[in-house]
Amino acid sequence: MLGVEHLTVKYGSQVALEDATVRFEAGTFSAIIGPNGAGKSTLLRTLVGLLPDYGDAVHFDAGHTAQDCISYVPQQQTLDWGFPVTVWDTAMMGRTGRLGWLRWPGRADRERVAAALKETGVYDLRHRHIGALSGGQRQRVLLARMLVRDGHLLLLDEPLTGVDATTQEQLMALLRAQADKGRAVVMVTHDLEQARRWCDHLILINRRVVADGTPAEVYTPQNIEATFSTSHLGHTHAEA
Numbered sequence: 002m003l004g005v006e007h008l009t010v011k012y013g014s015q016v017a018l019e020d021a022t023v024r025f026e027a028g029t030f031s032a033i034i035g036p037n038g039a040g041k042s043t044l045l046r047t048l049v050g051l052l053p054d055y056g057d058a059v060h061f062d063a064g065h066t067a068q069d070c071i072s073y074v075p076q077q078q079t080l081d082w083g084f085p086v087t088v089w090d091t092a093m094m095g096r097t098g099r100l101g102w103l104r105w106p107g108r109a110d111r112e113r114v115a116a117a118l119k120e121t122g123v124y125d126l127r128h129r130h131i132g133a134l135s136g137g138q139r140q141r142v143l144l145a146r147m148l149v150r151d152g153h154l155l156l157l158d159e160p161l162t163g164v165d166a167t168t169q170e171q172l173m174a175l176l177r178a179q180a181d182k183g184r185a186v187v188m189v190t191h192d193l194e195q196a197r198r199w200c201d202h203l204i205l206i207n208r209r210v211v212a213d214g215t216p217a218e219v220y221t222p223q224n225i226e227a228t229f230s231t232s233h234l235g236h237t238h239a240e241a
């Protein structure tokens with residue numbers, strides 16, 4: 002449904018990803034796993050279209066373009082939580098557009114937002130400003146904003162960061178259910194155990210794709226060693 006072929010991404014002289022070829026299918030919950038600096042966010046950002054220089058390496062199935070089918074949830078800490086909007090308005094942005102009111106929300110939009118906030122467990126907080134939420138509550142609001150877009154492809158960058166164990170399980174179940182409805186769900190995570198339990202497709206990366214397949218195929222001591230034995234965090238040009 003969506004994939005990259007022979008993708009190499011450089012930031013200046015630094016190689017963040019090298020010759021990566023991966024594919025994500027509808028009805029599948031995929032996890033991209035690797036250490037800090039492995040290129041996970043870079044892969045996701047390329048898929049979303051945030052690195053337009055590499056757009057040629059991204060492939061969609063016929064009839065789709067990125068804009069009409071992707072719902073992207075960036076890392077929570079990259080967003081401005083001081084912005085004076087409520088939980089309700091933030092979720093509504095998933096339908097009406099981020100900058101201003103591209104169109105006035107109608108009854109169907111309000112019903113969709115209410116349902117998503119209930120599904121993610123933050124409906125009772127809908128009048129609260131997003132700055133006054135806990136980390137786990139913020140993550141739930143981001144998921145609600147993703148759900149209301151009703152995209153076919155859900156791409157999430159570390160959705161479990163700062164979330165307690167009970168909430169993590171709820172969020173995983175919610176994403177699993179989205180895949181079971183026929184959507185392609187792709188999550189970046191550090192949590193190999195969690196991914197193994199909930200996902201049906203694992204991709205281990207450490208600048209290169211180390212392993213790609215079902216949890217049974219991928220989850221081997223050799224693959225884990227090869228993925229996590231070296232971190233590319235802080236790699237310099239000389240090291241690369």
Ligand SMILES: Nc1ncnc2c1ncn2[C@@H]1O[C@H](COP(=O)(O)OP(=O)(O)OP(=O)(O)O)[C@@H](O)[C@H]1O
Nearest residue numbers: 012017036037038039040041042043044233235236
């Ligand atoms: N905008 C940028 N400019 C320069 N270098 C960058 C940029 N973004 C990422 N990098 C570098 O590219 C490499 C891959 O980064 P990326 O964010 O994709 O890794 P990651 O696997 O998501 O890491 P983490 O688990 O720490 O979030 C890192 O070495 C990082 O320092």
